[in-house]
Amino acid sequence: MGASISDQLTPEDARWAAEIAAKLETKFAAERDREGSKIPYIAESGRYEEDMAETFPGWWTNGFWPGILWQMFAATGEESYSEPARRIERTTLDGVISAYEKLDHDVGFLWLLSAVADWRLTHNESSRVRGLHVATVLAGRFNSAGRFIRAWNELGREGWAIVDSMMNIPLLFWASEETGDPRFAEIARQHADTMLANVVRPDGSCNHIVCFDPLTGEFQEAPAGQGYAAGSSWSRGQSWGIFGFARAYRHTGDERYLDAAKRVAHYFCSQVALTGGIALIDFRQPAEPKLFDAIASCVAADGLIELAELVPEAERGFYRSWALLILHAVTEKACDFDPGHDGVVQLCSDKYHDGRIHVPIIYADYFLLESILRLQGRAADLW
Ligand code: GLY
Numbered sequence: 303m304g305a306s307i308s309d310q311l312t313p314e315d316a317r318w319a320a321e322i323a324a325k326l327e328t329k330f331a332a333e334r335d336r337e338g339s340k341i342p343y344i345a346e347s348g349r350y351e352e353d354m355a356e357t358f359p360g361w362w363t364n365g366f367w368p369g370i371l372w373q374m375f376a377a378t379g380e381e382s383y384s385e386p387a388r389r390i391e392r393t394t395l396d397g398v399i400s401a402y403e404k405l406d407h408d409v410g411f412l413w414l415l416s417a418v419a420d421w422r423l424t425h426n427e428s429s430r431v432r433g434l435h436v437a438t439v440l441a442g443r444f445n446s447a448g449r450f451i452r453a454w455n456e457l458g459r460e461g462w463a464i465v466d467s468m469m470n471i472p473l474l475f476w477a478s479e480e481t482g483d484p485r486f487a488e489i490a491r492q493h494a495d496t497m498l499a500n501v502v503r504p505d506g507s508c509n510h511i512v513c514f515d516p517l518t519g520e521f522q523e524a525p526a527g528q529g530y531a532a533g534s535s536w537s538r539g540q541s542w543g544i545f546g547f548a549r550a551y552r553h554t555g556d557e558r559y560l561d562a563a564k565r566v567a568h569y570f571c572s573q574v575a576l577t578g579g580i581a582l583i584d585f586r587q588p589a590e591p592k593l594f595d596a597i598a599s600c601v602a603a604d605g606l607i608e609l610a611e612l613v614p615e616a617e618r619g620f621y622r623s624w625a626l627l628i629l630h631a632v633t634e635k636a637c638d639f640d641p642g643h644d645g646v647v648q649l650c651s652d653k654y655h656d657g658r659i660h661v662p663i664i665y666a667d668y669f670l671l672e673s674i675l676r677l678q679g680r681a682a683d684l685w
Contacts (some may be wrong), residue, residue: 304611308679310622319677322629323377325639326671330374332641334382339389341367345645345662348638355394360401362408364394366668369415369684373671376423376682384424391416391429399435407443407453409436410470415668418476419684430480437477440470441489448519449492453511461516464527465501465508465539467493468546472685475553487553494550494559500524501543502562506569507535507585508543528653530584536654537581537598540570545605549685552612560612567609570602571624579631583654593659596636596649600669603628607676629673637670638662646670 311319333342333350341364342350354364371387374380395416398404413436420429443452450463451471471490478487500512500521510527514520529536547563550556573585581598606625610618636649645662647670652658675681 304613305615305618306679307607307610307622307625307676310610310618311677315626315677318630319674322633322674323678323680326646326674327374327378329639329641329646330370330671333644334371334374334386336644337367337386339386339393341390341394342644343664344658345643348643348645350644355390359394360398360404360412362406362411363663363665364390364398365412365415366665368395369419369668370664370671372415372419372423372684373668373675373682377675377680384420387416388420388426391420391432396432399432402439403455405436405439406455407440407451407464407467407470409440410467410473412436414473414476414684418473419682422684423682433473434477434480437473437486440473441477441486444489444493445514445516445519447517448496448514450496450512450514450519451489451493452516461514461522462511463493463496463514464511465497465546466510466542468497468550469542469685471546472549472553475550490550491554491556494547494554498547498558498562502547502566506540506565506567508539508566510536510539528657530587530654534584534586535573536584537570537573537595538583538601540566540573540585541581541598541601541605544570544602545608545685548605548608548612552608563605563609564613567602567606567621567624571606574599574602574628574631578635579628580636580649583651583659587654593651593654594636594649595651596632596647597651597663597666597669599628599632599636600647600666600673603632604669604673604676607673625673629670629677632670
């Protein structure tokens with residue numbers, strides 16, 4: 303489906319992408335040598351001090367470092383990247399698979415970028431089995447009354463689903479393709495339909511959390527999540543919506559998902575136009591303090607690249623030029639490419655209230671790397 307973004311670039315854009323890719327390769331080679339199979343998350347004063355493999359092995363972001371390593375392996379063919387990625391998959395993440403009650407809907411983020419990446423890139427059979435195992439866990443979280451996948455495990459949250467899940471359901475599409483069993487993809491479609499009806503607002507902004515009665519499936523409320531307040535517009539939620547619905551379209555061909563991704567993308571671009579490409583944490587936060595989240599920009603840029611590959615030719619330029627504008631903004635205003643420091647993207651924020659603000663967080667680096675490698679036609683397709 304569609305035309306690869308790498309075939310859509312001008313020679314000048316291609317040169318720029320190659321320059322950024324070279325800086326990222328130098329940086330990630332240095333981080334690989336320092337980190338190996340530790341799992342980094344947030345850098346402090348230029349260092350990843352905490353090893354999440356030790357402190358929080360099941361944390362939802364722990365697939366992004368193996369994901370960076372697999373993307374680097376795909377781009378370079380060097381086993382010095384695949385070896386630590388596979389060690390993480392077989393030690394830390396295998397420990398999490400067996401801790402059943404710790405598994406939630408983020409099994410997609412965790413295993414698509416680790417075991418499923420391993421299977422896709424090296425055809426390692428035991429990695430395929432890990433992927434199918436966690437896909438079964440994700441499918442088992444489906445609530446058939448409300449037609450949604452339950453997000454988290456806390457008591458009282460049996461009826462909660464969140465927009466971020468749109469990036470977890472590619473695990474289900476993969477499992478159906480892999481096994482020939484349509485049930486995984488059917489659950490993914492039903493969940494995407496519920497998200498479409500309840501998460502995406504008419505103006506293209508999104509709710510973060512939606513709550514349903516877990517017995518009847520009836521919609522109850524959309525409370526505040528990681529953004530400013532209920533009814534506001536958490537930018538990273540919007541970016542998950544762009545990429546997630548675009549991916550759902552790629553997997554299903556259902557035009558309603560493409561239209562949703564475009565609607566959310568248009569809203570996102572209209573908002574980052576006001577801040578030069580770097581997203582505020584919440585597009586409806588108070589004017590001061592000006593709090594940014596460059597993760598949202600990186601995820602959205604990747605989603606806009608996805609759209610540029612999926613839409614008809616006459617529409618491609620819009621998504622391509624916005625992806626490039628955002629990536630230029632991130633790399634020029636928010637990045638530290640010094641290989642002596644850990645963490646590339648600096649202006650990352652995990653949530654509006656009581657969160658870590660304007661720090662380097664690992665998954666911005668993942669989505670930046672994936673976007674730049676896609677511009678060069680060198681990325682592995684992991685979603
Ligand atoms: N998926 C949680 C977050 O985006 O912070």
